Amino acid sequence: MSRQLSDVEDVLQNALNKHGLSVVPLLQEIQEHFRYLPEEVLRMLSRKTGIPLIEIYHAATFYNSLSLTPRARHQIKICAGTTCHIRGGGKLIEEIFQVLGIRPGEITPNGEFMLETVNCLGCCAFAPAMVVDGKYYGNLTPGEVRKILSKLRERAALMEK
């Protein structure tokens, strides 16, 4: 872990002040800081609060929005449903591979993007579709995908500065 121990202490203390002993909000807060739930931090949380570690682990594995493994900053979900497939979803996946060099299930080495496929996003009328960080994009062409990705990268570069 690259962070200092006192940093982690601060994050935990902050979260505790805000949420008391409710496990799920605590975990959400921790995840916001680290982008996932590091095992060591959860162990510290248990020691600090007396909440049994198994209860924390139970909640951490129960909710899909919580993750015990590092997550990328941007989650890209490409639809691999039937309609999207027929209307060129495969080309979008290929385009993402050209731009970012990742296949479904992979993360870019800098931890910036993660690509997943889903079976029908429920908006077949706008096929082919994708969701980036919860935002829906429809009627996509490979060119548009390229544009959306480079915009995200620009924004990330700005934030770094």
Add this chain to the structure above:
Amino acid sequence: MVQIALNGLRVEVDEGMTILEAARFYGIAIPTLCYLEGLSPYGACRLCLVEIGSPGQSKLVTSCTYRVEEGLIVRTDSDWVIKRRKMLIELYLATCPSSKVIQDLASKYHVTSVRFTPWYEDCILCGLCVRMCAEQMQGKAIGFAHRGSNRKVTTPFDKESEVCRLCGGCMYVCPACQSRCQGPQEEQPVCNACLNLQQPCLDYFDDKMCFMDPCVACELDTNRELKVKRRL
């Protein structure tokens, strides 16, 4: 005290008792997998179901979690209950055929075949071990993790627990940890060896001569006769 009708019998039971406790108090057997005296009821295995209410408007409830109330009508072994119970046992047999507890239930309830492909789980998610650890051993070393078909009992991060005291309580109560008898039919999903026991004495005496009391073989055989009679 409240009055309830238990299999047609008018009985008085303590308020706040569950149907299961009341039935057991009056000596009526109800099978359970996820209930154990001294642990909080969990209501997960559904095996303890009984029929409540007057005929026509009755429903099935889990007796381990349902509390008695004044005038409650309970049938613990109606055709409906038996049918559902047998179905459940069949499902558990398919899930975990290596468990002696489940094999014994199959023999007891005359479940003689399994229509599902067995998938040899080593846990039926009854949660007894989790409650044993938390409630009796003050351990809280194990618990459920993940969900849906991935749900399982484990330690935090699937690693050796720091708080487990190796008391063995979890294994002691686990119905899946007791392996079935190693008979000649080990490969079959149903054992039923006990079900097919013959009274060993019949070749020599008739039952009036017998001083064995209770005799497992006799008991099973009477049960069988009763069941056959009921079906006719």
